Amino acid sequence: MFRKQIFASILAMVVLLAGPPEAVAQESATIQALATVISSLSITGNTNLQFGTVIPGISKAVDKSEPGFAGEWTVTGSVGAELTLDFTLPDSLLLMGDSTSGMPINFVATDASFDDGAGGGQLAPSGVLDPNGLGTERLGAGGQLTVWIGGTVNPRISQTGGDYAADVILSVAYTGN
């Protein structure tokens, strides 16, 4: 009888010592952060803005629709992406070799245009841009946008003869839209 008591007590102790079934202490889960970076913008200057020979005292304009004379850039990037177009325009062309002698140049609000592929090219572009302000357009179905610019030089009567030049810069950037 006494042995049975001992056995029962030991059994109880074993159960106590065995403890509870192990609980899961912690749980982890992993998710992914996902993003797709679209292609960077690139811009290429195709044609310089060329006034050719000008006569002192007589202004000369080049229209944006004149192939080979109007300035031209091609912008390439993600299809349909919105971008800003920001021109940095000179106020004069400088005599090459003598940067103190300048010839005034001006650009009016209708002196630039663009085609996103939906227009008819340089002669019938998609729209007009004001090169004096910041423009916003979208790349076309081909992921491209072509921009043209014209302008007017105003040589003085006493303008020194020679070759004149200045940088016309077009900066583009995605807006994120």
Next chain:
Amino acid sequence: MCERRILCSLVCGVIVLLFSVSTPAQTITINNNLLFGNIYPGIPKSVTKYTAGAASEFLVTGTAGNEISIDFTLPTYMNQGGFNMQMIFTENDCSFDTRATPSQSAPEYDNQDPWSTLYGRLGSAGLTIWLGGTIVPKLYQKSGAYSASIVLTVAYTGS
């Protein structure tokens, strides 16, 4: 007398067994990855924790009323073929809700710091956690599909 002792010992064992049933383990269900969508080079993009379908969402279930600790292992970069893109998680990018009907737009516990251990008590419907973040692509970020892992670890605190 002796039989009573045996019976008493057995009852003790049974009682111990009854009270040693473990607390059910907590489980995590992933409802949503953290989705940034299309990214433009040079333009940072944020996904807020309030944005349904874009913010990451986890559902933790277990024993209602038990407190759990919540720890994130957060990446600092997303990767794509050897290229990386910086990620930022601020001290306000996390929220959670223990109510029966959790609200992502107006969570019970808003502006939580995912870099710190958080504590919450499981509700009848568990505990839902949301996480937002920001990525900062470089101006000439290599195009492509970027990814990073975010690990959530939860554990009962015993409280």
